[in-house]
Amino acid sequence: MGMAVLLQEERKEMTTLLEFREKIKIFLGKYDIYLFPLLKFTLALVAFMMINENIGFMTSLKNPAIALILALMCSFLPVNTIAAFGAVLILAHAYALSLEVFAVAAAMILVIFSMFFRMAPQYGYLLVLTPIAFALKVPYILPLAMGLLGTPLAAIPLGCGIIVHYLIYYMKMNTTMLSGTESEDMKQKLMYLIDNVIRNKEMLLMVVAFALTVLVVYVIRRMSIDYSWTIAISVGAVVNLVVLLTGSMFMDVSLKIFSVFMGNIISALIAVVLQFTIFSLDYSRTEYVQFEDDEYYYYVKAVPKITIVVPEKTVKKISTQKKAGTGKKKSSISKRATGRLR
16 A cells, blocks of 8 residues: 555656656747747856956956857857857967967867867857866766767767867966966977877876767667666766776876766766656557568567646636526636646
8 A cells, every 4th residue: 555655656746747847848949039049148158258267368358248249149140159259269368378378279279170060060069068067067967968969979079178178277277387488488388288288198088088978878878778868877977987087097197086976976867867858768668569561570669758748727717697587696617637647
């Protein structure tokens, strides 16, 4: 009896969550013409403010009004425009820091954009999101999410975003040395930049770990097995953690073990929420279908989605009327439709 009550309560909670999800989908579909520009504006503003806050060497560009104007422009333009404006800001601040930094940054951004626009231009938002995710200390969610929602090509802008993050971080942490002109000449500075930015072992380790995670999650979630997305999230988080820890030992890279461990756990939990939002299946009603044509036999595994009828409120005004010749009153009652879990 107790188990039945528990199952009934779980079913009610699931119904409530699915109902909430469907309402969000309806809301997004109804107001997407306003929401998507707002999301682009928010993403652009956060990216530009982050750049100015970390490497605001050119005072005239550090004015918040500049970031606001650029973000407003980006809200009506393609997402890739955010990456282009962000690159211009980085180069301007690098030029204000030193000519050597500008040369190295320009070469890196040129290579990044050449790879990105040629191979994966559809993931422009990822190139912007990656440095922001590192700044917010939640970068490990990105390879899991892109393995679930994207393709292995997402590893390219993801890796490019990692490079941009480490470029900004290095410029921020070595401002005094890079801006100095007495202790080192141009050639020495260039070699120092190449060794510490382009050949950064920690950066290369992150690129490899994230690329492998995207690939593993993508392959597993496309398998015809029950709970493929849940397995993909679990295995992907473990792969990312193992690659980072193993690589840090062999490449002599100093990582914060606790941060890496907790970051992967939190990212896996967020990925589970993402799975529930996008990919909810009822494996208890799995069906296997077999049919044929003139050339092939087909074996199909069909797993129904968990859907719910969103409740709609039907409101009627309560009115009091007298019937002619009787003096009797009648009233109408408000009704409410209920949702059902299917």
